[in-house]
Amino acid sequence: MDYSCIIFQKEENYALITLNRPEKLNALNTQLFNELNHALIEIEKDPKIRLLLLTGSGEKAFAAGADIAELNASNQQTGRLFSEHGSKVMERLANLPIPSIAMVNGFALGGGCELAVSCHIRFCSEKAKFGQPEVNLGIIPGYGGTQGLSRLIGTAKAMELNISGKIISAQDAKEIGLVNEVFPHDELKEKTMDFVNLVLSKSPKAVSSVVRAVTASQTLSPSEGLAYESILFGQMCGTDDFKEGTSAFLEKRKAVFL
Ligand code: COA
Numbered sequence: 001m002d003y004s005c006i007i008f009q010k011e012e013n014y015a016l017i018t019l020n021r022p023e024k025l026n027a028l029n030t031q032l033f034n035e036l037n038h039a040l041i042e043i044e045k046d047p048k049i050r051l052l053l054l055t056g057s058g059e060k061a062f063a064a065g066a067d068i069a070e071l072n073a074s075n076q077q078t079g080r081l082f083s084e085h086g087s088k089v090m091e092r093l094a095n096l097p098i099p100s101i102a103m104v105n106g107f108a109l110g111g112g113c114e115l116a117v118s119c120h121i122r123f124c125s126e127k128a129k130f131g132q133p134e135v136n137l138g139i140i141p142g143y144g145g146t147q148g149l150s151r152l153i154g155t156a157k158a159m160e161l162n163i164s165g166k167i168i169s170a171q172d173a174k175e176i177g178l179v180n181e182v183f184p185h186d187e188l189k190e191k192t193m194d195f196v197n198l199v200l201s202k203s204p205k206a207v208s209s210v211v212r213a214v215t216a217s218q219t220l221s222p223s224e225g226l227a228y229e230s231i232l233f234g235q236m237c238g239t240d241d242f243k244e245g246t247s248a249f250l251e252k253r254k255a256v257f258l
Contacts (some may be wrong), residue, residue, distance in 0.1 A: 001035065001038045003035050003038075003039070005019070005020055005021055005029065005031050005032035005035050006018060006019055006020050006032060006035045006036055006039060007020050008035075008039040008042070010046070010049060012048075013048060013049065013050045013051070013200055014049060014050060014051040014052065014053065014196060014200065015046075015049045015051075015052050015053070016052075016053045016054075016055070017036065017053070017054050017055075018054075018055050018056065018057050019054075019056045019057065019062070020057045021057075022056075022057045022058030022060075022061070024064075024067065025058070025060055025061035025063070025064035025106075025107060026056040026057065026058070026061050026062065026063040026064065026112070027063065027064050027065060027066065027067040027068070027069075028063055028065065028066050028067060028086065028111045028115070029066075029067035029070045030070065030085065033085060033086055036089055036093075037088070037089045037092060040089070040092045040093060040096065041092075043096065043098070044096065044097075050200060050204050050207070050208075051098055051099050051100070051101070051196060051199060051200060052096060052098060052099070052100040052101070052119075053101050053103055053192065053196065054093075054100060054103065054115070054116075054119055055102070055103040055104075055105055056104075056105050056106060056112075058106070059105075059106065060106045060107060061105070061106040061107040061108075061112065062102065062103075062104040062105055062106055062107060062108040062112050062115075062116060062124075062128065063108060063109075063111060063112030063115055064107045064109050064110070064112055065109045065110025065111045065112050065113075065133070065134075066082070066086065066110055066142065066143075068137065070082075071137075071139075079139075079142075082142065083142030083143065086111060086142060086143045087142065087143050087144060090114060090118040090143045090144055090148075091118075093115070093118045093119065094118045094119075094148065094215065095215060096211070097208050097211055097212055098208055099120050099121065099207065099211055100118075100119040100120050100121070101119055101121045101123060101195070101196065102115070102116035102122045102123070102124075103123055103124075103188060103189065103192045104116050104123070104124035104125065104128045104130075104170075104179065105124075105125050105128065105185075105188060106125065106127055106128055106129070107128070107129050108124075108129070108130050109129070109130070109132075109167065110131075110132060110133055110134055110141065110145070111141075111143050113130050113131060113132055113145065113149070114132075114141060114143040114144045114145050114148065114149070116130075116179075117144065117145075117148045117149050117152055117178075118143075118144065120211065120214075121180050122178065122179040122180055123179065123180055123181045123183065123188065123191065123192045123195070124170050124179045124181070124183070124188070125170065125182070125183060125184070125188045126170050126171070126182050126183070126185055127185045128169075128170040128173070128179070128182075129168065129169060129170070130161075130167070130168050130170075130173045130178055130179075131165065131166055131168060132145045132149070132161050132162045132165065133166075133167065134162075134165065135162070135163060135164075136165045140162070141162060145158070145161075145162060146158065146162060149161070149162075149178075151218060152177065152178065153176050153177050153178050154177075157176050201257075202257070203239075203241035203242075203244075203255070203257045204241065204257060205236065205239050205241045206236060206241055206245075209232040209236055212232060213225075213228060216228050240258070241257055244256065244257060245257070
């Protein structure tokens with residue numbers, strides 16, 4: 001596929017997707033969602049890719065939401081499809097079996113905030129701003145702002161953001177658990193890459209199993225979740241990564257995972 005709304009880069013063992021409509025603050029239109037979906041399928045199929053980084057191009061935005069110009073033409077039927085189409089892509093992202101990190105470089109509003117929330121981890125610049133301003137437009141969040149966001153920050157805080165449409169600072173986003181870390185704007189990439197390299201130095205199979213187990217905790221009951229964790233734990237004990245990790249500890253050397 002030729003990508004025009006995103007830049008999809010495969011590095012040695014991770015992928016970087018850059019939302020690339022800077023003149024429209026990386027607003028999420030149908031073409032962008034199609035391209036993102038395609039890139040995510042590529043990532044799912046490529047065992048060499050062990051982590052995904054997602055960011056926005058330009059100085060101002062991660063993504064300023066769904067494309068309002070495109071949305072404006074919606075009626076009841078097409079509006080529902082618009083929401084379902086985007087939500088499917090968000091779900092694909094949230095269910096990736098490798099860690100995904102949103103590197104939020106500016107505005108993450110509406111669908112932009114929902115996209116960041118669909119990643120497993122969020123690091124942001126001190127210039128980043130977050131919010132669900134859909135009530136200003138006479139709509140509601142359509143890609144999980146009333147669902148995944150509630151699970152992440154709790155229903156009261158999600159309700160507060162969703163009914164007020166207010167835009168909050170990076171620091172406030174950290175305080176309510178919406179982002180993991182806030183970094184000086186110029187250091188966002190470097191600090192994020194420090195974390196990426198730390199994760200990439202660990203057992204790839206163990207990292208992927210952690211991602212699957214934590215993701216499953218969102219939908220399984222506590223006892224089902226523990227049972228699933230035990231299944232994955234058992235599977236890990238049959239891997240080369242397990243042999244190498246435990247042997248390296250006992251032999252007092254650094255583990256080397258292939
Ligand atoms: N959809 C479509 N276009 C968008 C957009 C969106 N969600 N957000 C920004 N843009 C476009 C603007 O229309 C403008 O295009 P133009 O230069 O052709 O007029 C361009 O991006 C730059 O945006 P602008 O509003 O001029 O930048 P700003 O710095 O003054 O304001 C924001 C930045 C983010 C506060 C403002 O763009 C905004 O409120 N965007 C909409 C946020 C929103 O409601 N998101 C939820 C959508 S469901």
